[in-house]
Amino acid sequence: MTTTVLLVDDHPVVRSGLRAVLDTDTVHVIGEAATGEEAITLAAHLHPDVVLCDLRLGAGIDGIQTTAALRALDPAPAVLILTTFDRDAEILGAIEAGAAGYLLKDVAPDVIVEGIHRAAGGDMFLAPDLAGRVLQGMRNPLPRLTDRELEVLRLMSTGAANKDIARNLFVTEATVKSHIAHIFTKLGVDSRSRAIHLAQETGLI
Amino acid sequence: MTTTVLLVDDHPVVRSGLRAVLDTDTVHVIGEAATGEEAITLAAHLHPDVVLCDLRLGAGIDGIQTTAALRALDPAPAVLILTTFDRDAEILGAIEAGAAGYLLKDVAPDVIVEGIHRAAGGDMFLAPDLAGRVLQGMRNPLPRLTDRELEVLRLMSTGAANKDIARNLFVTEATVKSHIAHIFTKLGVDSRSRAIHLAQETGLI
DNA sequence: CTGCATCTCAACCTTTTGGATGATGCCGAC
DNA sequence: GTCGGCATCATCCAAAAGGTTGAGATGCAG
Incomplete structure (x- = not known):
């Protein structure tokens, strides 16, 4: 069974790359969005199983806000964050917003595919090198600043x-x-x- | 006439994207490297017309050092920097190191293709929104720190x-x-x- | 040899920062 | 209505940072 995916990234090149790498017999890319706003509209129409979303989306709303909005849809797609940065607050923020996983862009393509399937199945999927950091971050939460x-x-x-x-x-x-x-x-x-x-x-x- | 290109980027996804987007009848991608070291070795063997190089290359030497090393080859390929960041010192550094141009990753694919052809022809090619900044930076050079x-x-x-x-x-x-x-x-x-x-x-x- | 830049250190003084403590008013939760 | 969190302001004091000036050592380039 194939998993349908919506790509969200502000870089056309990265979208093409993801499409080239992901579009296989088990994953089907059904759409691309360059902004968070576009992603929400498209997701509402296309009902992808998984949304693969960058955190940095240039102008407009960021990946965390996009994630929250996507998770409020019905049916809600699973949201997988794929980004270059690994700053603690952002990972935690994304997970709080309802992301099913967080991957760094330097991982091998098959890890992304695996993450997509896991996310589609309702699992959480964290890049291994991030998992420890996240647990650590939950134990030592950054104090809430007003x-x-x-x-x-x-x-x-x-x-x-x-x-x-x-x-x-x-x-x-x-x-x-x-x-x-x-x-x-x-x-x-x-x-x-x-x-x-x-x-x-x-x-x- | 087709221009041969070597891709240098530490993200497999971006390399795939670039290959998908660039490999046309006028541009031929003849190789990919994930690190600066690899890029130098490959360029020495493949003699690409243009090397398309990210500035951030994970561990190992960075894009500027890679550029300098590539320009020291004989024949030297034209080096086109393609990156996400637009920090002044890095742009100037890349140009000093002999880069033929500097593009931001959020540009449209055909701009990259154009840049490649211009670089292959011996031109300089700067993303329009960077050109002014660079001139400004050359007029107000950052003081040299020891x-x-x-x-x-x-x-x-x-x-x-x-x-x-x-x-x-x-x-x-x-x-x-x-x-x-x-x-x-x-x-x-x-x-x-x-x-x-x-x-x-x-x-x- | 002689500048010139760099790194090193010192003394003196002013301004900024940071720490401690406490007071007031506001608002929302219980 | 009272309690707690928040933003606001104040005073006092100690420590750190910043400005100025000057000076000795080194090493390099003209």
Whole structure:
């Protein structure tokens, strides 16, 4: 029995590659989308068994939002994330959004095929080298930053000084320092550069 | 007349996609390599007209080093960089290393084909949206950091404090501060976070 | 030989950052 | 209605970072 697949990637070349590699007797590519929005429309019409989705989709909604929207369809396709990046927050985010699996783009084609079948069958499928990291990440979850704190963290990561951040958010420097103190405690660091580094490593920003 | 091409990319899927998209009556893909080392060996034997090369090649040498090595061959193939990233320092670096062009992976397939023919003909070929940036970058060249300064900058960007950097490099904190002061003047910034941000944006690190 | 760049270090001073503690007002959950 | 989380602000203090100046050692290129 063949599994129907919808490809979602903003790079035409990658879509062609996936189509060439996947379209076999057990997998049938029934559509391609370049954006998340397009993917949702197409999935609603084509009812693929599996959607193979990149996380980075250029402009527009990202892969995680796309995943959530796809999973809200009826019938909902299984969503398999295929991406170049392996940042913790994104993997966890994708899984929270209902993804059935997460693969890195440097895997061999047959691993992707296997993942597609597993996902179609209702299984979870994580690239082996990611599985451990994900469990680790679930045991040591990144502390939840509030929206405001994230905003401050993002400004901080552009090199803004407390004064700049304060001006930008229309608050006093004291407030900024208060937010930053909270961020540091939650992240377990004691300097802005470490916070920035950690946030970038884990995909927090 | 058909142009012969060697593909270099660490992702099997992308190689398949490129092959599917490029292999036409005017372009003939005569080989694929997953690493820079492999690319150099293959190019030396196959004598392709053009090498289409990703910048990020996983482990091993990167695209810029590969380009330099390829251009040292006799006969030297034209090297066309095809990558996802558009960081200034890398574009300039690739061109310095002798690349005939620089394309972003999200372009349409026929642009790639056009680029290949132009490169084979000895032309330079830059994605239109990059051309302006490159000229800009040549007019405002990033100041040259010394090796030591780069080393300090890299450590700084991991969140290391001056003390940590000093320990790591076996020098005193005074020396580190001296290097950092130089880095700041050269980059035109006045805080480590701004330096880090700038360095990351321009691909300096 | 003599600049020139680089790396190294030091002392001095100012500004920024970070830590501790606490207060206020708001809102939503129980 | 009260409790807890959040955002706001404040003060005080200590540590880190940044700016300035200068200086010794090295090594290379003209």
